[in-house]
Amino acid sequence: MEQLVPLLVALPLGAAFLIVMIAHAGPLKRLTTPLAVLAVLVNLLIAGRLLWAGALHVYVGGWGQGQTLGIELVCDGLSKLMLIVINFVALASIIFATQYMRRFTKVWLFDALFLLMTGAMSAVVLAGDMFNLFVFLEVAAIASYALVAFGCESEELEAAFKYLILGTVGSAFILLGVTILYSLTGHLNMAKISEALRTIGPDSPGVLLGGAAIIAGLALKAAMVPFHAWLPDAHPSAPAPISAMLSGVLIKASGVYALARVVFGVLGVSPYYANILIAMGLLSMVLGMFLAIGQWDFKRLLAYSSISQVGYVVLALGVAAEAMSRAAPDRTVAALCLFGGLFHLFNHATFKSLLFLASGSIEQQAHTRLLKEMGGLSRRMPVTSFCCRIGALSISGVPPFNGFFSKLIIIIALVLSGHNVLAAVGIGVAVGTLLMYIKVQRYVLEGEPSDAVAAAREAPAGMCIALVLLTIVCICAGLALVPLRDLLFTPAGEALLGALP
Amino acid sequence: MSQPGMTIIVKNTTRIIAGFIALFGVYIALTGHLSPGGGFAGGVILAAAAVLVVLAFGSGFAGRIVNEPKCHIWDGTGAMGFLVVALCGYITGGFFVNFIPIGTAHHLLSGGMIPLANLAILLKVGAGLAGAFVALSAFKYGRPRSIRRVGREL
Numbered sequence: 001m002e003q004l005v006p007l008l009v010a011l012p013l014g015a016a017f018l019i020v021m022i023a024h025a026g027p028l029k030r031l032t033t034p035l036a037v038l039a040v041l042v043n044l045l046i047a048g049r050l051l052w053a054g055a056l057h058v059y060v061g062g063w064g065q066g067q068t069l070g071i072e073l074v075c076d077g078l079s080k081l082m083l084i085v086i087n088f089v090a091l092a093s094i095i096f097a098t099q100y101m102r103r104f105t106k107v108w109l110f111d112a113l114f115l116l117m118t119g120a121m122s123a124v125v126l127a128g129d130m131f132n133l134f135v136f137l138e139v140a141a142i143a144s145y146a147l148v149a150f151g152c153e154s155e156e157l158e159a160a161f162k163y164l165i166l167g168t169v170g171s172a173f174i175l176l177g178v179t180i181l182y183s184l185t186g187h188l189n190m191a192k193i194s195e196a197l198r199t200i201g202p203d204s205p206g207v208l209l210g211g212a213a214i215i216a217g218l219a220l221k222a223a224m225v226p227f228h229a230w231l232p233d234a235h236p237s238a239p240a241p242i243s244a245m246l247s248g249v250l251i252k253a254s255g256v257y258a259l260a261r262v263v264f265g266v267l268g269v270s271p272y273y274a275n276i277l278i279a280m281g282l283l284s285m286v287l288g289m290f291l292a293i294g295q296w297d298f299k300r301l302l303a304y305s306s307i308s309q310v311g312y313v314v315l316a317l318g319v320a321a322e323a324m325s326r327a328a329p330d331r332t333v334a335a336l337c338l339f340g341g342l343f344h345l346f347n348h349a350t351f352k353s354l355l356f357l358a359s360g361s362i363e364q365q366a367h368t369r370l371l372k373e374m375g376g377l378s379r380r381m382p383v384t385s386f387c388c389r390i391g392a393l394s395i396s397g398v399p400p401f402n403g404f405f406s407k408l409i410i411i412i413a414l415v416l417s418g419h420n421v422l423a424a425v426g427i428g429v430a431v432g433t434l435l436m437y438i439k440v441q442r443y444v445l446e447g448e449p450s451d452a453v454a455a456a457r458e459a460p461a462g463m464c465i466a467l468v469l470l471t472i473v474c475i476c477a478g479l480a481l482v483p484l485r486d487l488l489f490t491p492a493g494e495a496l497l498g499a500l501p
Numbered sequence: 502m503s504q505p506g507m508t509i510i511v512k513n514t515t516r517i518i519a520g521f522i523a524l525f526g527v528y529i530a531l532t533g534h535l536s537p538g539g540g541f542a543g544g545v546i547l548a549a550a551a552v553l554v555v556l557a558f559g560s561g562f563a564g565r566i567v568n569e570p571k572c573h574i575w576d577g578t579g580a581m582g583f584l585v586v587a588l589c590g591y592i593t594g595g596f597f598v599n600f601i602p603i604g605t606a607h608h609l610l611s612g613g614m615i616p617l618a619n620l621a622i623l624l625k626v627g628a629g630l631a632g633a634f635v636a637l638s639a640f641k642y643g644r645p646r647s648i649r650r651v652g653r654e655l
Contacts, residue, residue: 013580021573
């Protein structure tokens with residue numbers, strides 16, 4: 001079983017390299033897209049198989065547990081949750097891309113970069129040492145810079161350049177933080193850094209500097225306000241399947257997951273980090289919502305809404321850290337916060353990628369991204385519209401869809417931990433989100449069809465399959481709350497809380 | 502005198518030394534486990550040979566030797582080779598575990614799988630950097646003519 005873990009990284013990377021090799025080889029080049037779908041599907045199956053294994057520690061290259069050197073891959077509850085999320089969204093996106101990308105040239109390059117990004121994200125969530133985490137954050141980020149620029153229009157190149165510069169600044173901060181922690185402790189392995197930091201003390205200036213640098217870098221990757229400036233340009237500019245991957249999983253794997261892992265697993269919870277997370281989460285929720293409501297570009301609205309929804313997750317993580325950093329740690333409330341936060345992370349991955357894919361279908365048919373120029377699509381594109389509507393209802397927190405349950409759990413956990421004001425803000429932002437998606441439904445799906453959408457037809461079958469796949473998860477995840485909690489979220493929360501003393 | 506590229510002096514010099522530069526790159530990679538250097542350094546030197554050819558002869562003519570499809574194929578092959586070396590570790594126990602006898606120290610055939618990994622990195626880095634340069638040399642729009650032809654006017 002342990003031998004399967006490195007394959008999660010090796011398989012997508014290998015498929016990406018193979019695609020580059022066969023791309024110029026005559027008839028073989030038709031195989032690139034099926035190969036990409038197959039690689040992601042097998043990866044999802046491996047990730048699903050690992051769910052029933054315990055926490056696995058794999059020492060790559062035969063280095064043992066006692067040694068300081070060597071790469072460790074950790075596949076615990078949180079990694080498994082993230083692997084399922086990454087590979088599931090990747091599967092839906094690549095199925096969607098088989099049809100959607102036909103109007104682009106060099107689809108093989110898209111497939112290769114897509115697999116590179118998927119493999120790198122899988123490696124990020126498996127990394128057991130800080131340097132490996134940094135390296136794969138960079139691999140995923142570099143693949144995503146290229147993918148944002150894939151259309152090669154001036155707007156896309158500008159967005160990609162902005163993303164490249166800000167992403168590199170973020171990476172530099174992360175590397176600086178890792179270097180500081182390494183110089184203080186002499187370790188790169190997360191568990192060993194954490195052990196060593198306990199003897200140094202979390203309040204020493206060096207540790208705080210290192211922690212601040214890492215958190216700033218990761219917050220930039222997660223597009224938390226005030227580090228969010230790149231996201232509303234980068235995410236809408238990419239092709240729709242990539243927008244779905246970026247908003248659905250990349251900001252979570254390389255931002256939120258890494259933040260959670262570093263704060264809980266390496267730095268150890270302290271009021272400083274908890275308050276920073278709470279403040280960033282709160283700011284992102286509120287500002288992201290207000291910025292999103294004012295947008296008239298469909299994909300830009302979705303991008304701002306990602307900032308707002310990821311704010312919920314970070315807020316829940318922050319409150320969990322705060323509950324654990326009290327004089328008398330409240331483990332029950334922290335576990336509930338983490339459950340809510342991680343469940344919202346899972347849900348946001350499904351409905352935001354669903355909405356981005358739907359926006360891609362709609363853009364392809366309506367030839368516009370502006371809400372005011374659309375209208376009446378519910379009759380012209382019934383399947384896409386139905387899926388889009390389910391996604392919009394889920395993200396706005398309408399029962400019985402999954403977004404309702406995760407927001408409810410987060411708000412209950414906020415009240416239980418004594419943060420009544422935060423809970424009230426959470427409810428307010430949920431109402432704002434509902435408003436913003438009523439606007440989407442009103443302008444995109446309802447009303448009289450405009451001239452632009454007069455010729456709109458239903459999207460091809462492959463694109464609809466991807467949308468339906470995600471819609472089913474949106475509907476079922478809310479109803480299958482309890483089995484999912486036992487299978488995915490409780491082990492994931494335990495993996496974070498178990499790392500604390 | 503409308504040939505692309507630089508003067509005949511540069512071309513002849515390149516013709517003589519480019520092969521040696523490439524050979525030196527391969528040498529650096531092959532002895533990477535014995536002396537300073539390795540796959541990356543060797544790959545950079547190998548790519549430098551390709552860059553020299555493109556600079557001296559112009560990207561049009563040099564495209565017969567160094568072009569985008571070739572760079573893609575060798576780049577993919579190098580990366581794949583590295584991955585295959587890593588996956589072969591499963592024969593003896595796990596990912597990236599050595600599967601070749603280690604041999605005597607300071608001999609060329611020693612170091613287990615490290616020479617193989619170095620060769621794969623040589624291909625990957627060499628083709629990757631050469632490909633990046635070829636891609637850059639393809640974009641020459643938006644510059645004044647005088648700057649574009651500066652190599653030949655000298």
